[in-house]
Amino acid sequence: MRKTIVAGLLIGAFSVLSAGEFDAQANKDLKALKEYMEKKFATRKGAESYFPYTPKEELDKNFKWGLKGDDFRLGSYAYNKNGKEQYDEMNEMPPYEDNIDAGEELYKNTKFKNGKSFKDCFPDPAIKGEYPKFVKGKGVVTLADAINACLKENGEKPWDMAKGKMADLEAFFAHASKEKGKRYHIVINSKEAAAAYEDGKKIYYSQRGYLKLSCANCHVQGAGKRVRNEYLSPLYGQVTHFPVYRLAWEELGTLQRRIKGCEKNQGETTHKLDSKWMRDLIYFLTYMSNGLPVDGPDIRK
Ligand code: HEC
Incomplete structure (x- = not known):
């Protein structure tokens, strides 16, 4: 009897230990990335070493320095002052409000042919920050994959993953998560994950x-540099x-x-939107925004 308890405790302790270890490398990567970006955008002084080809005047006038953590959720608008001004203007009349409403309608008032609805698959809509998830036997499941799986399980046709209803429902999930102050919390808790x-x-x-x-x-390396008219956004915070x-x-x-x-x-x-390539890539990308606030939907050029 006692032996079994001890063995049980040992197995318990072991699995706790290893659950912490599966994400060790990812956490190390995230920490290094955050430090690199914060250093790169820390001060005007020494900026030439990171941006040797950016005109000095641009570094003087158009860059915001001293970026930290949550600032990076804004992508290139975190440091590009002119871009940020235009962005603020556009956000005075956000063009995505109707999408959030359409998504809410799909979530709350749309029934499948079998009488069920998205609420049965997703009882809590504030879940944007939890996806992608790794599911044994399925691999990486993005929010779009989960939405299509819900449709199929209920005898409905899956949606185009690029836009339309898919983008609307995701917009509602993102909005609900933002309202609740949710942050990205992507989990890696197995060898396969x-x-x-x-x-x-x-x-x-x-x-x-x-x-x-x-x-x-x-x-x-390119974050903060310009390609033609576009300032490049940093990986850290890029998908929030x-x-x-x-x-x-x-x-x-x-x-x-x-x-x-x-x-x-x-x-x-290009790869298919639901390919393993795309799903694994999004798992990595979103992990690189772990801890940052869910900030969608939003506007970009
Ligand atoms: C030749 C340079 C280049 C390469 C290579 C490139 N991108 Fe981009 N990417 C851009 C530009 C330019 C934009 C628009 C400006 C911005 O937000 O960075 C952009 C935007 C993005 C955005 C949207 C950012 C936002 O704030 O909305 C994501 C996400 C992204 N890229 C991911 C990727 C991924 C993943 C890859 C590799 C498969 C990749 N990019 C390769 C140039 C590049």
Whole structure:
């Protein structure tokens, strides 16, 4: 009897220990990334070492310095003063309000043919900060994957993951999470989950396409630099605000859709929005915003 209790306690202690270890590498990565970005955008002094090709006048006048933690949820508007002014103006009449309402309608008042609704799958709508999740046997499940799984389980047709109803329902989930002050809390608690994270990280750092660019070239080393008219957003905090209303799209779209656009910029053939490639990548990306506030939906150029 006593032996069993001791063995039970030991197994309990062991699993607690290892649950903490599966995310050790990811936490180390996140800490290093945050430190790098905070240092890069700390002061005007010495900025030339990070931005050797940016005109001095731009560094003097258009950059905001001293960025910390939550500031990074704004993407490039965290440091780009002119961009931030335009952004504030656009947000006076947010173009995504109707999307939040449409999402709320889908959540609260829309029944499936079997009489059930999204509420049966997602009793609490303030869940944006918990996705993606790693589910044994399924792999990484993004919020869009979970929404489509809910539809299929209830005999409904899955939605396009790029826009439309998918973006609307995500907008409502994001809004509900923001209202409750939720932060990103992505969990890695198994060997398989850690492997999916590592896969996403590998995708992020590998050079692809005929341009031989990696995502990191533009959004880690390149963060703060300018490509033509666009200031590059930092990986840290980059996905806090999705789904996003893009002026270029003139409508709301999902993170999957945005990533597809960047793949094209990279000179790469694109991946399916629900592929393992996309899901693992989003797991890594969102982990790199862990601890930051859910800030969506929002506007970007
Ligand atoms: C050639 C440079 C380049 C590469 C490579 C690149 N991007 Fe981008 N990306 C941009 C530009 C330019 C924008 C728009 C300005 C901004 O917000 O950074 C952007 C925007 C984004 C955004 C939206 C940011 C926001 O605030 O809304 C995400 C997310 C993103 N990229 C992810 C990726 C991922 C993932 C990869 C790799 C698959 C990648 N990018 C590769 C140039 C690049």
